[in-house]
Amino acid sequence: MDIETKSGDRRPATDRTRTMAQSALRGLAVALVSLPGSVLCFCLTLVSLALVPIGIGIVTTPYVLTGVRMFADWRRVLAAEWGGVRIQRAYRPLPKDANPWARTFGMLRDPATWRDFLWLPVDMTLGFVTALLAFALALYPLEGFVIAAGLWRVWDGGTYWYGFVPVSDQTTALYAAALGAVLLVAAHWLTPFLLRAHFRLTDAILGSHQVELAERVRVLTETRRDAVDTSAAELRRIERDLHDGAQARLVAMGMDLGTIEALLEKDPAKARELLARARRSSADALTELRELVRGIHPPVLAERGLGDAVRALALRLPVPVETDVDLPGRAEAPVESAAYFAVSEILTNAVKHSGAERIWIDLHHADGRLRVSVTDDGKGGAVIGAGSGLAGVERRLGTFDGVLAVSSPAGGPTMVTVEIPCALS
Structure with a gap:
């Protein structure tokens, strides 16, 4: 039997049953630990704060509050x-x-300390109930099947109540089993819901959404500053490349043409020699301009999209590269450009520093995020450090709320993952 979820996909009933059982056991574990843990932390905090006026609490309070924070951090991890x-x-x-x-x-002046203190009595009461209900709701339907098997007579020689069903004979025992079946179906949805409700209750008290908003503003301010700095540095690079490259060649070509004009009648052989050199200079200037334009926005990226641009990038590497691209559409041009140059920098680092013999690129879009993973079989040890190419990639991705993750243990392999939230056309 399959069960259709809200998102429209169909999941086997066994998966739902496994999720229900897992949520029930987790609810039981949280309930068994949260009640004594919250009571202990709450009582120790009260006693320690009461001892502050006589000086003992000044010594004990930091240790007690540190323990409360560790207990709250454990709950954050579980959530x-x-x-x-x-x-x-x-x-x-x-x-x-x-x-x-x-x-x-x-620590006492920290608002987060008082949120922890407020959370403890809520966790030992309502939090304990919601966590335990997740377990009880999954366990209680089984009692209906036990009653239907006739074992209710062992517990009570007379009438036994299961929910609102009075069980006194085998017929009413079957009614109890039917009620248990209904409750079991409901438990498939309600048990995970109750466990999430427990953690959302924890978030409502422990979480600081004002701090989260302030952190968001700080990140946006930093990424905007980095974007401005990156744009200014890119403009300076383009100006320097034009001045030192194509512009210098064009100036030299203009001087050669002036000399050719003066020698055309006096020394035709010398004029032809200078004319050939001017033609070579114009070809070199054109090549440098094309390279400069390709560095700003590669033509293959504009014409054929990110997937083909990454494939073309891989073909130019001196090591074998396997690419797996699954993009049903195209992202916006700035996002494609950011992803392309991020992959280019990652591949350059892999070739220069890792000693890899093979590289794998996985490029796909799922859940509203563009994800690129570059894996190599090199020596590992890559880190995002100040002044490294990966740090620059991370700053540029921050402009698009993108993230960069690096897994590179000593001895390899190295896996660099880029994620950028975006929609495809």
Whole structure:
């Protein structure tokens, strides 16, 4: 049997059952740990704060609050991994060499500390209930099937209530089994929902959306500044290339033409020699202009799109490259250009520094994001450091809210992944 989800795809019932069972066990684990953990953290915090006026709390409070933060961080990890809910961590940094007085009152002045303190009683009550319900809702339907098997008589010689069904004979036991089947079907959807509701409740108290907004503004400010700096540097590069390359050749060609005009009647042989040199200079200037234009926006990228441009880029490398492209459309020109030059920089680094014998490129679009992965079998050790080419790629991608991830253990392999949110035409 298949079950159709909201997104329109069809998932086997076994997958739904596995998800329900997984959510139920996770809810039980969270409930068993959250209740004693929250009670312990809450009581220790109250006692430590009460001891601050007599001086003992000044020493103990930083340790207690650090433990509370570790407990809250553990819940943040579970929320991200088990519920798909990312909870912002927004603790203010403390001086490394701060004395107990400065640490205590520095932590107490942090709004995130009081959000943690407010979250503890909520977690031990409503949070415990929502997590435990996720387990109970998946377990309770099984009782209806146990009743239908006749085992209810072992528990009670008279009437046994299952939900709103009074069980007193085999017929009513079958009614209980039918109710259990209905509850089991409902549990397939409600159990994961209750677990996510538990983590969203945690996010509503622990999360700091104002801090998240401030972080977003900071990132946008930095990426805008980087974009302006990158554009200015690119303009200076173009100006320098024109001045030192094509412009110098054109000036020399103009001087040669003036000399040819003066020698045309007096020394035709010398004039023909200078004319040939001027023709070579014009060809060299044209080649340099084409290279300059290709560096600004490659013609193959404009004409045939990112997929073919990456394939053409791979063909020019001295090592074998396998490309896998799955793009049902084209992104906007700035996004294509950013992705192309990011791949170009990554490939250049792989050829120069990794010692790779083979490179794989995977380029596809899914879930509203353009994703490019470049993997090589080189020696590894690549990092995003200041002054490196990868750091420059990361800054340029930030203009488009793109991200760069590097996995490069010592000995290889190295995998560099680029993701840029965009829509395809």
